[in-house]
Amino acid sequence: HDSVEKQLNELYRLLNQYNYEYHVLDNPSVPDAEYDRLMKELVRLEGEHPELITPDSPTQRVGGEPLSAFEKVRHETQMLSLANAFSEDDLRDFDRRIRQAIGDQFSYVCELKIDGLAVSLRYVDGLFVQGSTRGDGTVGEDITANLRTIRSIPIRLKEPFSLEVRGEAYMPKKSFLQLNKVREENGELLFANPRNAAAGSLRQLDPRIAASRNLDIFLYGMGDYGTTGVTAHSEGLDLLEKLGLKVNKERRKCESIEEVIKYINKWTDNRPNLDYEIDGIVIKVDSIDQQEQLGSTAKTPRWAIAYKFPAEEVVTK
Numbered sequence: 182h183d184s185v186e187k188q189l190n191e192l193y194r195l196l197n198q199y200n201y202e203y204h205v206l207d208n209p210s211v212p213d214a215e216y217d218r219l220m221k222e223l224v225r226l227e228g229e230h231p232e233l234i235t236p237d238s239p240t241q242r243v244g245g246e247p248l249s250a251f252e253k254v255r256h257e258t259q260m261l262s263l264a265n266a267f268s269e270d271d272l273r274d275f276d277r278r279i280r281q282a283i284g285d286q287f288s289y290v291c292e293l294k295i296d297g298l299a300v301s302l303r304y305v306d307g308l309f310v311q312g313s314t315r316g317d318g319t320v321g322e323d324i325t326a327n328l329r330t331i332r333s334i335p336i337r338l339k340e341p342f343s344l345e346v347r348g349e350a351y352m353p354k355k356s357f358l359q360l361n362k363v364r365e366e367n368g369e370l371l372f373a374n375p376r377n378a379a380a381g382s383l384r385q386l387d388p389r390i391a392a393s394r395n396l397d398i399f400l401y402g403m404g405d406y407g408t409t410g411v412t413a414h415s416e417g418l419d420l421l422e423k424l425g426l427k428v429n430k431e432r433r434k435c436e437s438i439e440e441v442i443k444y445i446n447k448w449t450d451n452r453p454n455l456d457y458e459i460d461g462i463v464i465k466v467d468s469i470d471q472q473e474q475l476g477s478t479a480k481t482p483r484w485a486i487a488y489k490f491p492a493e494e495v496v497t498k
């Protein structure tokens with residue numbers, strides 16, 4: 182029968198596919214019991230042949246020993262932050278500045294602004310090799326071991342691309358409430374909000390803690406579109422999705438600031454129905470050429486803005 186390598190590769194392929202269907206598509210094609218059966222089979226086979234275990238094995242998601250510290254990581258491409266808009270007038274000012282600079286032949290793309298922790302994932306030939314926090318935008322902390330525990334992060338892309346991908350790691354609302362319930366029962370300090378809980382979980386030196394926190398992620402950009410031939414941000418998001426990465430589906434192209442404002446009003450009302458917290462809406466000029474024409478300041482792009490929802494009064498229990 183098949184060599185051990187062939188059996189291992191077939192198990193990798195099936196388990197990674199089922200993991201992708203469950204955690205990225207939210208649409209599993211097999212029951213959990215089948216996934217667990219295959220995982221047990223893989224653990225048994227790897228136990229008999231430990232020398233054949235490779236980094237992209239599904240059993241390698243939860244790392245070994247806790248780290249003693251986080252290494253520093255220099256991002257290949259600076260991670261930009263976003264200027265804020267707090268009102269319709271701010272949005273119209275933003276729109277006017279764009280039109281003054283490049284005329285009115287352009288489109289926007291809007292995304293839900295996930296309230297989590299900005300991270301960067303580096304893939305080399307399709308393999309996830311390093312993950313880091315944003316830090317100051319140029320240098321962050323290496324949290325690869327913790328990010329590997331996020332099941333919706335593929336260990337290997339569907340195409341052997343080498344690229345830096347940016348996203349927001351977050352803790353779903355239900356997981357946050359459950360975590361604080363357990364902490365309260367244990368007399369521990371509660372997390373103030375899902376964002377702090379996600380950040381606190383990813384800053385643990387022991388990856389088993391991050392693995393227990395049911396973290397998730399939405400990817401929203403690349404370090405350098407140039408290497409992919411993508412000409413618009415909306416295309417870039419579609420490409421990330423095609424590569425097997427989790428991209429928020431509520432994104433929407435808007436042909437005018439009026440459409441942007443309608444989208445914002447829709448999500449201002451619909452926000453409580455989301456499984457995760459958002460703190461605003463990100464609005465970007467879609468064309469990469471036009472983004473380059475508009476350029477960036479030291480920290481923020483001129484072609485993007487974050488509309489921030491009014492801070493809701495914190496309902497302390």
Ligand SMILES: Cc1ccc2cc(C(N)=O)cc(O)c2n1
Nearest residue numbers: 261262263293294295349401463
């Ligand atoms: C350039 C940039 C910076 C921060 C961002 C943050 C988010 C977010 N928190 O969802 C989405 C984006 O498209 C972003 N884009």
